[in-house]
Amino acid sequence: MPSPCLPELRRICVLDDGRAKAIFSDNTIIVTNSTGSAFIIRTQDGHLMRQVSEYALTRHCPLLAAVLEFRNMHVDLPCFCKPLARVLRSGFTLGYVIRDATWPTPSHAIAEGLAQVQPDGKVALSSEDGVAQIVLHRHQRRFAVCYPLLVAERPQEGQYEYVWQTQVFSVASHPPRWRPAVLVALFVADQLRRRIPSPFPGSGQPTSLTQMTPDPGWLGDLNAGAHPSERALLCSTDAEGVASGSAAPADRRSALPSADDSVRSTLTEQIRTDNWWVDPSLSFMPPDDVLVFEWTPHATYQFLPEENEVEVWVHADESCMVSKRGGRFLEHFKDAGESGSQLYAASSVPEAVWSRDQTYRYPLGALATHALKVRAHNTTLTAAKAARAPAVLKDSSVIGPDKVTCDASGDDLFAVMSTTIIEERGVPGYGQFTAYEDGRVRVCFKDRTILHMSASQSHCKVLLPDGKAVVVAVANPVGVELYVETALEFVHWAFRTPEERAEELCIQARVHAELVNSQRMARVCEYSAKGTMPIARAQPESLAGVCTVSDTVADRRSIVEKLLNENARLLQKLCEDV
Structure with missing residues (x-):
């Protein structure tokens, strides 16, 4: 029998601690723990199951493999398990352990042909021992590294099992283990741009960078801002560790991760199943955690904590867009060099641009809006955590001036990134509700109170009827609870897709139908017990609001339970009469 069609992946979020959440087209949700060794799946009918x-x-293996494959590409320590092994099928066995990869010096890489230019302009650099390779993108903002990942070992038998693992990171923010490889790749790529007129040779084959020497001027500029160990890496010659039989210095080695490092972690970690974690909405952000990576069908977003900026990797043409100067500008990179980028003000990003090969257009404006939303969310959380941290952690003399996190100002917190309205409703008795494309919400209540919710939906600015203005966190809206709760109900509805709204209405309709059936059964039992026709009754006030979004599941269950108890009482009375 043919296998059933799997749902399409619609969104993956990876948090700063390694936890991941994935949403599929049928509203199935998978949430992993911080190491990927355990997960919770919420099926399309709402059932939750925790599994190792x-x-x-x-039946859950294909979906889990898709989530772990993306997670492993963007975290330092990958997770490996049987469902992923069935998909990858790239395993091999060796009789020895590969513990690290040794990267060449720039001069050695150029002289020995360890660096190559691919037909699409990317630069590939192989390690000296041939166990790993790094590929630098043509716009030099992103790189991919491929290496053997140890997944199982049997030392008694002398067998070690590996799979090929590929990871993708930003040049501006990546695990420290890949720093030596990135430095050499950037150096070689710069030399290529200076010495070779065209990166696309007529033969279409990769070009080896032989008979090239580093530019002393550029090397001096790079050394000026490099760490002492990195200067030694770039300035070392073949005689300093490249000669045959000599050991490479430690600053040119990258210790390779092992899948066992994540398996050893405990499986008792609690996986959250509340609020955002089991919500199938595609626009909400995690309320208490920094979002490091986010995948959508159109782009991948990475937050750069060192700079408090966001990078967008556009899937359409592999270009890269980066926020600048606190989100006030965005720079779009298509190729290397200054001529290959465009700088836009945050409010003036074009709605659509041509792809790199000028064959189609894609919505750059929508990608920029979401990138700024991710940045606003993460910077707000970072500032809030810094405000709650002990004073000693904010002292620049203790942690260094580069690590001090500045609090987000009120203007940045409630900054307007888009004025496009996606939902507007006037609710009698409450007021006017408006939701914007960048995530902001504005509510004008009937009593003249005005509420503004930030784009990250983490804080609210409330202007009370007496003229006082208060700023509160959504998680703790002291003094304005009713206003914030009402706004959150609108947010829960406004930022849902039509399919999600239809599913919500369907659930409400099923609950209402069940209650009506229970009422009918109660009347039938009453007729059987008393022998009199039941009179028509109006719907009880306690059931009048069952179908509203604001009712909780506990209220609905209590109502159903009362009706079932009444049915049981009437049936027992009927049996006694008989």
Whole structure:
């Protein structure tokens, strides 16, 4: 029998601690723990199941493998399990352990042909021992590294099992283990741009960078801002560790991660199943955590904590867009060099631009709006955590001036990134509700109170009827609870897709139908017990609001439970009469 069609992946979020959440087209949700060794799946009918990744149910393996494959590409320590092994099928066995990869010096890489230019303009650099390779993108903002990942070992038998693992990071923010490789790749790529007129040779084959020497001027500029160990890496010659038989210095080695590092972690970690974690909405942000990576069908977003900026990797043409100067500008990179980028003000990003090969247009404005929303969310959380941290952690003399996190100002917190209205409703008795494309919400209540919710939906500015203005966190809206709760109900509805709204209405309709059936059964039982026709009754006030979004599941269950108890009482009375 043909296998059923799998739902399409619609969104993946990876948080700063390694946890991941994925949403599929049928509203199935998978949430992993910080190491990927366990997960919770919420099926399309609302059931929750916690499982160990290694022993996941067969019907859930393809979805779990898709989530772990993306997570492993963007975290320092990958997770490996049987469902992922069935998909990758790239395993091999060796009789020895590969513990690290040794990267060449720039001069050695150029002289020995370890660096190559690919037909699409990317630069590939292989390690001296041939166990790993790094590929630098043509716009030099992103790189991919491929290496053997140790997944199982049997030392008694002398067998070690590996799979090829590929990871993708930003040049501006990546694990420290890949720093030596990135430095050499950037150096070689710069030399290529200076010495070779065209990166696309007529033969279409990769070009080896032989018979090239580093530019002393550029090397001096790079050394001026490099760490002492990095200067030694770039300035070392073949005689300093490249000669045959000599050991490479430690600053040119990258210790390779092992899948066992994540498996050893405990499986008792609690996976959250409240609020955002099991919400199938595609626009909400995690309320208490920094979002490091986000994948959508159109682009991948990475937050750069060192700079408090966001990079967008556009899937359409592999270009890169980066926020600048606190989100006030965005620079769009298509190729290397100054001529290959465009700088836009945050409010003036074009709605659509041509792809790199000038064959189609894609919505750059929408990608920029979402990138600024991700940045606003993360910077707000970072500032809030810094404000709650002990004073000693904010002292620049203790942690260094580069690590001090500045609090987000009120203007940045409630900054306007888009004025496009996606939902507007006037609710009698409450007021006027407006939701904007960048995530902001504005509510004008009937009593003249005005509420502004930030784009990250983490804070609210409330202007009270007496003229006082207060700023509160959504998680703790002291003094304005009713206003914030009402606004959150609108947010819950406004930022949902039509499919999600239809599903919500369908659930409400099913609950209402169940209650009506229970009422009818109660009347039938009453007729059987008393022998009199039941009179028509109006719907009880306690059931009048069952179908509203604001009712909780506990209220609905209590109502159903009362009706079932009444049915049982009438049936017992009927049996006694008989």
